[in-house]
Amino acid sequence: MHGRLKVRSTEEQKLLKQKEQQKKLRAYKYAMNQVAATRKEIPFNKDSLMLCAQVLSVNPDVYTLWNYRKEVVLQQLEMSKDEEVDDALVSFLENEIKLTEQCLLDNPKSYSSWHHRYWILQRHPKPNWQQEFSLITKYLTFDDRNFHCWDYRRLIINKIGISLCNELNFSTERLNINFSNYSSWHYRSTLRKLDSECLEEELELVQNAVFTDPNDSSAWFYLRWILSDRNVTNEKREELLESLTQLLDMDPDCKWILMAKCWLTGSLSLTDNHFAEKRIMDYKKLKELDPLRKGQYSDYLECAKKAIGTEK
Structure with a gap:
């Protein structure tokens, strides 16, 4: 009928879903084969690194691809280790951080994405730990049950030296908003030892x-x-x-x-x-x-x- 949207039948939807899955599977297999074939290349294969990012943005839990990216990062660091920090290296590492951010938007509880982000920052010549701390605080205001955020926060506070009092106040604030929060309670238990x-x-x-x-x-x-x-x-x-x-x-x-x-x-x-x-x-x-x-x-x-x- 004119003016009416066509509603696909259940069978049509099933076929479309299968075609989409097959398309993603072919892209995944191609990327994995490409990475495997070029993994030992020095300098790294730019096409492989791009395909790797495309797959991870859809499925950030393929730890093999994160490991490949770490190998590429180590290549770049090796090339720059005897020279002053250059803008190209910083830009390369910043792109890695942006990739993890994109992956975490899709899956905020991706172990591999959180690990890779911290791994990169540890090797960054100019890591902005204060910015990371502000970002993780913002994340926790949106979802204070994400235990990855709480674990990551514990790592970050060791880098910026935040006071115990401030961190306890933050924990109390989150708990007062939502008592039903295993992650927040657990985090609080790591802040200090109980005493009288x-x-x-x-x-x-x-x-x-x-x-x-x-x-x-x-x-x-x-x-x-x-x-x-x-x-x-x-x-x-x-x-x-x-x-x-x-x-x-x-x-x-x-x-x-x-x-x-x-x-x-x-x-x-x-x-x-x-x-x-x-x-x-x-x-x-x-x-x-x-x-x-x-x-x-x-x-x-x-x-x-x-x-x-x-x-x-």
């Missing part, structure tokens, strides 16, 4: 998170990490246990609250059977709430029973 001075601050932050959304698991794992520290006193554990007991009254079917109570009573049961008995009750409830892990809880339950010498 910072322990209260960390406990307050994680308690705010678990009380905000008790069913989100990310903050509970951070809490478990905190509780593994020897600076957490029994008095603080009992205080936290009381808070979790109150939280459980509001959300009696939350398995994470019960698990956290077991972590706490487990560390206290060595000196007080009262806590071991509470732990037994909680594991029995967990078997009901989380049947997929019933066997695991049964094992924990047996250990708890042995702690007080009962088979009840």
Whole structure:
């Protein structure tokens, strides 16, 4: 009909998709064969390097092609090592950085792209680490769950010497925006060792998170990490246990609250059977709430029973 768009049938769409895939496969095979055939050439083959970039911009996880590009970079560095830094070398390395940026826009979680970017910067005669830091901060405001960004940030701060206080503030800011973030919690755990001075601050932050959304698991794992520290006193554990007991009254079917109570009573049961008995009750409830892990809880339950010498 005039004025109406033609809608392709499912079969037509399938055939078009297959043709597109075949086209990409032929281009990929051609590029791989070209690189393999010219890989040892000195100076490097410019056509191969161009084909390599085209493939990586579509599929940035072909680490063989990244390795080829590293070999080319090493060639360029070898040619310039006894001379002053020239604009041609800097321009060449900047193009490598731009390629990784293009690849990361397509796949922000590409291991190979992140690795290649940092590898290039380490060999760059004039690396702009401050610019990298600003860029990664911007990335994390868009997607603060990308653990590659957090790992990369940890590498960059070692280059620019940012203060611990500033980095902790940034971490707190991201967590306050979104508590449900494994990567951000993990990053925070790498910033400093827990001690009696910072322990209260960390406990307050994680308690705010678990009380905000008790069913989100990310903050509970951070809490478990905190509780593994020897600076957490029994008095603080009992205080936290009381808070979790109150939280459980509001959300009696939350398995994470019960698990956290077991972590706490487990560390206290060595000196007080009262806590071991509470732990037994909680594991029995967990078997009901989380049947997929019933066997695991049964094992924990047996250990708890042995702690007080009962088979009840």
